[in-house]
Amino acid sequence: MKHLVLLGAGHAHLHVLKALGAQSMASAHVSLVSPFPRQMYSGMVPGLVAGHYGLDEVSVALAPLAAAAKVEFLDTSATAVDAVAKTVDLLSGETLAYDVLSLDTGPVMSRDAIPGARQHALFVRPIEHFNRLWTALFELAQTRALDVVVVGGGAAGVELVMALQHRLCAVAKTGARLSLVTGGTAPMASHSIKVQLRVKQALKRRQITVFEDSCLEVREGALLLGSGARLACDAPVMALGSSAPTWLAQSGLALSEDGFIATTATLQSTSHPDVFAAGDVASRSDVSRPRSGVYAVRAGPPLEANLRLHIGGGALLPYQPQARSLNLLACGDHSAIASWGEWAVQGGWVWRWKDKIDREFVGRYRMG
Numbered sequence: 001m002k003h004l005v006l007l008g009a010g011h012a013h014l015h016v017l018k019a020l021g022a023q024s025m026a027s028a029h030v031s032l033v034s035p036f037p038r039q040m041y042s043g044m045v046p047g048l049v050a051g052h053y054g055l056d057e058v059s060v061a062l063a064p065l066a067a068a069a070k071v072e073f074l075d076t077s078a079t080a081v082d083a084v085a086k087t088v089d090l091l092s093g094e095t096l097a098y099d100v101l102s103l104d105t106g107p108v109m110s111r112d113a114i115p116g117a118r119q120h121a122l123f124v125r126p127i128e129h130f131n132r133l134w135t136a137l138f139e140l141a142q143t144r145a146l147d148v149v150v151v152g153g154g155a156a157g158v159e160l161v162m163a164l165q166h167r168l169c170a171v172a173k174t175g176a177r178l179s180l181v182t183g184g185t186a187p188m189a190s191h192s193i194k195v196q197l198r199v200k201q202a203l204k205r206r207q208i209t210v211f212e213d214s215c216l217e218v219r220e221g222a223l224l225l226g227s228g229a230r231l232a233c234d235a236p237v238m239a240l241g242s243s244a245p246t247w248l249a250q251s252g253l254a255l256s257e258d259g260f261i262a263t264t265a266t267l268q269s270t271s272h273p274d275v276f277a278a279g280d281v282a283s284r285s286d287v288s289r290p291r292s293g294v295y296a297v298r299a300g301p302p303l304e305a306n307l308r309l310h311i312g313g314g315a316l317l318p319y320q321p322q323a324r325s326l327n328l329l330a331c332g333d334h335s336a337i338a339s340w341g342e343w344a345v346q347g348g349w350v351w352r353w354k355d356k357i358d359r360e361f362v363g364r365y366r367m368g
């Protein structure tokens with residue numbers, strides 16, 4: 001009997017777990033390691049902040065999903081992987097030996113990329129911690145008008161600043177002032193000009209001040225920007241880009257230049273074929289794709305197929321991720337912007353479309 005260890009309950013592993021529930025792997029004992037008893041779906045977090053969803057609606061409970069799949073659930077996190085000894089060290093103090101390892105632990109956000117951020121800022125990841133801190137921020141906002149600044153001009157930053165504006169200003173009428181610091185570019189700079197224009201208009205309509213500047217330091221009550229400006233800030237929210245977990249550096253696994261697990265077309269490590277990786281923690285060595293939930297979701301079925309083939313002794317199947325992806329950007333209220341390459345549209349119907357897709361995704365993994 002082989003031991004398959006699934007690290008992290010990311011998008012692709014949710015699919016693997018569900019598929020194991022429908023058809024188990026007779027020749028493997030499977031363990032799931034996850035630091036939280038539920039997986040909060042990141043695509044619905046802006047809707048949670050905006051007040052459109054309750055916590056249960058955006059979360060998948062992992063213990064019932066694992067139980068239905070006859071997978072052992074270990075409620076802890078990995079602190080180290082040794083790809084030579086084929087072991088995983090856990091925060092609980094245990095060491096797990098594996099025959100086959102699959103990682104879908106997502107990205108992390110560097111606490112130290114901006115001085116002072118570790119001490120003063122709220123980080124969007126881990127999402128569980130953000131949820132707790134955001135709730136405290138919401139309570140504080142009821143007591144006085146806050147200056148809230150989101151740092152990060154990508155999709156997560158843009159969605160969150162509009163969600164915060166909706167909840168704090170349009171719904172709760174706390175008098176909060178919202179700003180976005182993009183890092184120096186236009187918001188959503190990696191998207192087409194049409195998307196950028198629509199995003200700029202959406203931010204302007206909601207009276208969100210945009211600083212196309214970098215944040216150099218976070219201090220108590222203020223941010224220092226690259227231009228030399230000092231921006232008043234009671235609540236800095238960091239929606240910075242994705243970084244690789246630091247514990248990968250000592251794993252012995254081949255890594256990309258930026259520290260993610262280098263994988264082949266079969267989703268195996270380029271250095272250790274018994275190790276698979278999918279989602280944001282992986283970096284394909286043969287094709288370049290952005291890190292996003294869409295690609296993480298799509299990697300689920302090929303990952304499942306190749307884990308079965310690898311454990312069963314069959315030839316693995318190459319997987320070609322799609323070149324483009326549909327992005328649906330929530331605008332805080334019940335509207336959203338859809339983008340596909342150069343093309344962009346927006347409206348209430350786009351929100352309803354996104355809402356349906358997101359609810360169906362989470363609903364697929366709910367047991368009972």
Ligand SMILES: Cc1cc2nc3c(=O)[nH]c(=O)nc-3n(C[C@H](O)[C@H](O)[C@H](O)COP(=O)(O)OP(=O)(O)OC[C@H]3O[C@@H](n4cnc5c(N)ncnc54)[C@H](O)[C@@H]3O)c2cc1C
Pocket residue numbers: 007008009010011012033034035036039042043044045046076077078079104105106107124125126155156159160278279280281291292293294295296328
């Ligand atoms: C606010 C926000 C909104 C977003 N909206 C969208 C969107 O609309 N569309 C889109 O495509 N992308 C979106 N993204 C990006 C998207 O969240 C990521 O690309 C996606 O989550 C990556 O999925 P994943 O499966 O790799 O990892 P994750 O979804 O991050 O899952 C990783 C899991 O592994 C667990 N884990 C972490 N470390 C360990 C460890 N050491 N040991 C064990 N388990 C561990 C985590 O707790 C988590 O459960 C958004 C991101 C944010 C922050």
